[in-house]
């Protein structure tokens with residue numbers, strides 16, 4: 570461990586899917602570090618996403634609170650060295666139903682974080698802002714470079730693009746030590762069953778059909794969650810002068826279709842492929858996401874290590890072995906969206 574030894578890292582959204590996996594990995598990999606999690610515990614953030622041994626550790630502190638709470642965020646920023654900012658409303662379909670909270674949390678919450686960073690001054694060494702590949706939007710095939718013009722296709726993507734622009738603008742004006750990461754799709758344990766891979770897996774476990782939005786030919790670029798954590802730790806370990814103000818994709822560079830994912834899940838579970846069905850496509854559907862990963866390779870020497878088939882099998886096994894985690898969420902995986910005054914469930 571290099572630069573983060575004995576440092577304190579504030580992780581916003583650390584009780585959610587990516588955040589909790591990152592906290593667990595960080596806790597193990599950097600035994601001298603201190604971790605503070607700020608999380609409001611919305612429907613996707615859960616206290617039990619962090620194991621009891623970490624909760625009870627003197628190296629760990631959980632603060633239940635809101636990134637939009639200026640006083641709280643300013644106070645927390647006084648005593649930390651690094652910030653990794655995951656906290657967000659994260660589900661595309663929910664943003665079609667109620668966009669307000671997405672702009673409030675993702676944009677204005679990030680504004681609060683950045684204002685507090687300015688207040689904290691030089692004591693913060695690095696602020697890693699977690700954006701998303703969704704900022705690119707559609708109308709593109711082949712590997713996406715960071716320089717591609719943004720065309721966000723959903724309210725979620727718009728809110729994340731706005732937040733990222735805000736972070737970049739404050740970096741340009743004030744030179745604050747930001748690094749912007751655009752993860753493509755993550756998968757692994759503890760992802761809410763509203764998201765595609767856990768939804769498919771838990772349906773098959775319950776002997777229910779998989780429902781694919783549209784043709785299923787749309788592709789996404791998938792990274793196993795542990796690989797994201799390693800990439801983020803590589804950013805923490807890289808001197809700020811090398812990554813200051815940089816924007817980097819986090820992905821595998823390979824597109825895998827939703828149809829292929831459904832087939833692997835069904836086959837690995839020993840179920841019949843007639844369990845795969847198709848429903849109406851979701852508004853704002855993006856047909857292709859595939860990362861150009863050269864910037865992350867060059868700046869932090871990071872490449873995801875897990876093969877998709879292997880990571881997916883580990884994920885299937887985790888959901889099979891942890892029904893107590895996801896069963897309480899049943900019934901919340903679908904969201905009702907009004908299209909042309911007709912209500913459709915996605």
Ligand SMILES: NC(=O)c1ccc[n+]([C@@H]2O[C@H](COP(=O)([O-])OP(=O)(O)OC[C@H]3O[C@@H](n4cnc5c(N)ncnc54)[C@H](O)[C@@H]3O)[C@@H](O)[C@H]2O)c1
Nearest residue numbers: 582584585586587609610611613614635636657659701755
């Ligand atoms: N999951 C992916 O594949 C993916 C891909 C690209 C980018 N991202 C981004 O990564 C980040 C984490 O995504 P995730 O999948 O873990 O999402 P998630 O929904 O599982 O977790 C989000 C966490 O943020 C917390 N939160 C929400 N509003 C808050 C607020 N006002 N104050 C404090 N905490 C709040 C929630 O309680 C939750 O614990 C998000 O910024 C998301 O946009 C995710």
